[in-house]
Amino acid sequence: MTALHEPHTGAPPTDHHSATGAAGRDVKLAAELARLRRENLYRTRRVLESPQGVRPVVDGHRMLSFCSNDYLGLAAHPVVAAALCEGAERYGVGSGAAHLISGHSEAHRLLEMELADFTGRPRALLFSTGYMANLGVISVLCARGEHVYADRLNHASLNDGARLAGVRLKRYPHRDMAALERMSAGSGAALFITDGIFSMDGDIAPLSQLAGLAQATGARLMVDDAHGLGVVGRGGRGTLDLLGMDDREVPILVGTLGKAFGTFGAFVAGSEALIETLIQRARSYVYTTALPPAVAHATSAALALAVREDWRREHLARLIARFRDGAAALDLPLMESRTPIQPLLAGESLRALEWSRLLESKGVLVTPIRPPTVPDGAARLRITLSAAHQERDIDRLLEVLGQLPARGTGG
Ligand SMILES: Cc1ncc(COP(=O)(O)O)c(C=O)c1O
Numbered sequence: 001m002t003a004l005h006e007p008h009t010g011a012p013p014t015d016h017h018s019a020t021g022a023a024g025r026d027v028k029l030a031a032e033l034a035r036l037r038r039e040n041l042y043r044t045r046r047v048l049e050s051p052q053g054v055r056p057v058v059d060g061h062r063m064l065s066f067c068s069n070d071y072l073g074l075a076a077h078p079v080v081a082a083a084l085c086e087g088a089e090r091y092g093v094g095s096g097a098a099h100l101i102s103g104h105s106e107a108h109r110l111l112e113m114e115l116a117d118f119t120g121r122p123r124a125l126l127f128s129t130g131y132m133a134n135l136g137v138i139s140v141l142c143a144r145g146e147h148v149y150a151d152r153l154n155h156a157s158l159n160d161g162a163r164l165a166g167v168r169l170k171r172y173p174h175r176d177m178a179a180l181e182r183m184s185a186g187s188g189a190a191l192f193i194t195d196g197i198f199s200m201d202g203d204i205a206p207l208s209q210l211a212g213l214a215q216a217t218g219a220r221l222m223v224d225d226a227h228g229l230g231v232v233g234r235g236g237r238g239t240l241d242l243l244g245m246d247d248r249e250v251p252i253l254v255g256t257l258g259k260a261f262g263t264f265g266a267f268v269a270g271s272e273a274l275i276e277t278l279i280q281r282a283r284s285y286v287y288t289t290a291l292p293p294a295v296a297h298a299t300s301a302a303l304a305l306a307v308r309e310d311w312r313r314e315h316l317a318r319l320i321a322r323f324r325d326g327a328a329a330l331d332l333p334l335m336e337s338r339t340p341i342q343p344l345l346a347g348e349s350l351r352a353l354e355w356s357r358l359l360e361s362k363g364v365l366v367t368p369i370r371p372p373t374v375p376d377g378a379a380r381l382r383i384t385l386s387a388a389h390q391e392r393d394i395d396r397l398l399e400v401l402g403q404l405p406a407r408g409t410g411g
Contacts, residue, residue: 039349040348041349053068053075054388054389058365064396064397065366066383066384067382071340071387073388074263075262077262079301080263080298080305084263084294087293087298095293096289097289097290099126100286103290105293107300112267114300115255119237120237123270123271123275124268126265126266126267127265129264129266130224130226131266132266132284132288136161137161138158138162138165140281141222141252142191143167148162148190149183149192149193151194151195151198154224155199158195159171189217189219190219190220193222194207194221194224195226196240197339197341199227200374200380202340202341203335211249211250222250223252226256228242231260232339235308247271252270254267264295265296312387316385316387319385319389322394323385324342340385341382341384344381344401345378346380347379352368355368355381355404358405359381362400364400368381
């Protein structure tokens with residue numbers, strides 16, 4: 001247990017003790033912060049003084065950015081921004097209540113119908129964030145002590161959802177279906193959980209095999225396609241569409257709205273029974289203020305653009321190919337991925353930090369990703385490409401990456 005997680009013990013302290021106790025706890029926090037600094041794991045926030053995009057102004061400097069999830073370039077799209085303003089005029093700013101009290105608006109209702117249609121499922125349910133959607137679904141579907149199998153590289157929110165639900169979480173080696181088959185045989189597994197496209201690696205889950213194993217074991221399959229929806233598949237319909245799969249094979253689909261769709265929020269899509277059960281019982285749905293309706297209204301506009309404008313995905317595919325060809329010519333330690341997430345493996349955190357600083361000194365922004373977001377020894381530059389990038393941006397990125405010292409990961 002780290003100092004940051006010291007348990008709260010004993011009876012309420014007197015005033016005198018509470019002062020020293022609080023001060024003592026702050027000393028422990030400071031020591032833990034110092035450790036993070038020493039181990040190159042300390043994180044800081046950058047301040048954007050412009051809209052999100054490929055050329056944001058960051059801490060006073062115009063940068064060429066390769067580290068947002070705005071894969072289609074919709075976060076600051078004028079049509080989406082205008083829809084947000086129109087939504088605010090029509091519905092006001094705050095929703096003012098939880099969905100089940102009086103916060104569920106026409107904008108939410110329409111967007112849910114559009115998302116159900118988009119994903120080809122009977123119903124969709126909006127959540128305020130993907131994190132909350134994952135907590136909600138897993139805790140509703142699984143009883144305490146049930147067996148849940150999850151890819152080792154799944155997003156943190158899926159692991160946290162399983163922990164909150166008190167299930168027996170078994171994490172199988174990344175994409176290793178033979179291991180999952182061995183681990184889950186005869187276990188009476190309740191649920192298999194996977195990212196569709198892995199958030200920090202950019203590779204794609206073996207969904208057909210997962211669906212086959214889920215069926216053989218009697219488990220449900222839940223796919224979090226936060227990084228696939230909008231980006232891959234016909235009209236951006238995501239990883240399931242890319243792999244030719246439907247809702248019988250994957251009954252539970254989670255999507256987020258703050259990535260390719262450029263706005264904010266998330267949804268779960270599935271059967272009538274699933275969605276009604278979530279409405280009744282998902283605590284991260286019931287006990288929280290509804291997403292601002294104007295955001296839902298803006299998301300409807302973003303979704304329509306994302307579906308209609310195939311050129312964004314086609315352009316992205318060309319940029320990905322250009323980047324990978326250039327990186328191969330430079331012998332860069334690029335990970336295996338054909339999606340807009342193109343991680344460059346650094347290994348140690350210090351090296352990822354140094355690479356990021358060097359890029360920044362040349363006007364290119366790629367924040368380093370370090371443990372615990374990725375496994376120990378697998379720190380990286382998580383380079384992400386956007387349809388808003390131009391070919392010359394990719395060439396500039398390759399030019400500065402070509403200047404990195406010690407590009408291997410060995411030492
Ligand atoms: C796979 C995945 N699921 C869920 C989330 C959380 O979504 P949100 O940012 O909407 O909470 C993220 C990233 O943030 C993610 O990468």
